Amino acid sequence: MRNLLIFAVASIVMLSAPAGLAAGEVNLYSYRQPFLIEPILAEFTRRTGIEVNVVFARKGMIEKIKSAGANNPADAILTVDIGRLDALREADLLEPVDSAVLNANIPANFRHPDGLWFGLTTRARVALVSKDRVTPGELKTLADLADPKMQGRICMRSGKHVYNIGLIAAVIAHDGEVVAEQWLRGVKRNLARKPQGNDRAQAKGIYEGVCDVALTNHYYLGKMATNEQKPEQKRWANVVRVQFFDQNGRGQHVNISGAGIIKNASNKADAVKLIEFLASDTAQSMYASLNFEYPVKSGVKTHPLVESWGSFKIDTLDLEEIARHRDAASRLVDKVRFDFGS
Numbered sequence: 001m002r003n004l005l006i007f008a009v010a011s012i013v014m015l016s017a018p019a020g021l022a023a024g025e026v027n028l029y030s031y032r033q034p035f036l037i038e039p040i041l042a043e044f045t046r047r048t049g050i051e052v053n054v055v056f057a058r059k060g061m062i063e064k065i066k067s068a069g070a071n072n073p074a075d076a077i078l079t080v081d082i083g084r085l086d087a088l089r090e091a092d093l094l095e096p097v098d099s100a101v102l103n104a105n106i107p108a109n110f111r112h113p114d115g116l117w118f119g120l121t122t123r124a125r126v127a128l129v130s131k132d133r134v135t136p137g138e139l140k141t142l143a144d145l146a147d148p149k150m151q152g153r154i155c156m157r158s159g160k161h162v163y164n165i166g167l168i169a170a171v172i173a174h175d176g177e178v179v180a181e182q183w184l185r186g187v188k189r190n191l192a193r194k195p196q197g198n199d200r201a202q203a204k205g206i207y208e209g210v211c212d213v214a215l216t217n218h219y220y221l222g223k224m225a226t227n228e229q230k231p232e233q234k235r236w237a238n239v240v241r242v243q244f245f246d247q248n249g250r251g252q253h254v255n256i257s258g259a260g261i262i263k264n265a266s267n268k269a270d271a272v273k274l275i276e277f278l279a280s281d282t283a284q285s286m287y288a289s290l291n292f293e294y295p296v297k298s299g300v301k302t303h304p305l306v307e308s309w310g311s312f313k314i315d316t317l318d319l320e321e322i323a324r325h326r327d328a329a330s331r332l333v334d335k336v337r338f339d340f341g342s
């Protein structure tokens, strides 16, 4: 009986740690959704033996890390925008990382100069426009969104959402607060309805004839166009095309999804390995194929559907510079009462 018990215990240990691999663990906070991140993490664990424990979050993670102080249980965090990474940096909650792999795989403009955060994918905040009701060339610039020709034609989610805060912060960084305020008032005047719903709901607005122009992150078009579970989204995708902004000017605004190691992480080395894996060809391809995002690592292919929308000129404004204006952007949204609609 005793021998049997020892054998059983040994079997369990062998099962949880692949032979020849030192099995550690990483505790992760993730703003990224399970459908995307779980297969990527499973692949990481399969290759390294390192287990990843994830807590998925939508809001409040930064406060959670702050209030936990030295007892913070998380080693790393994944976000869907630069704003939250910069907020963590500002609160001095990130641990610098010096990794030859990350420095080689991620272009310098998509990572913090001292290794406090790393961009893993880029996302363009584009216009989806009605194929029938918007003529080619009618909408070319962010400034056009505020032009009277767009009156009553724009659908947008809340101005307070991190994706819109990033965009408005970029306008402030380029043009200053005075011009940005004029612009935001103009966009508000042109709204077809009060800001509501998520990015996909704006494309639905075009399908339903509520508006002609929807401001969304590019990958949502890929997700809608291929949505087998909710085929109605394919119909929304069918009536729109992608319009990149400012191609003859400063280029299309992009944001990043990214990662950082949290200060005093107890599993720092393994957490770095995880981020290195997220920047590898394997994970970068998964981001592209599962969620239609643009990989940051050069040479990794984007999804063929995304490829079909064409290449575009990126706004090269420094991401930290954009993030620096996020509080001003949030104040501006309140000041013009953007979310109350036109």
Ligand code: FE
Binding pocket: 080, 217
């Ligand atoms: Fe998103």
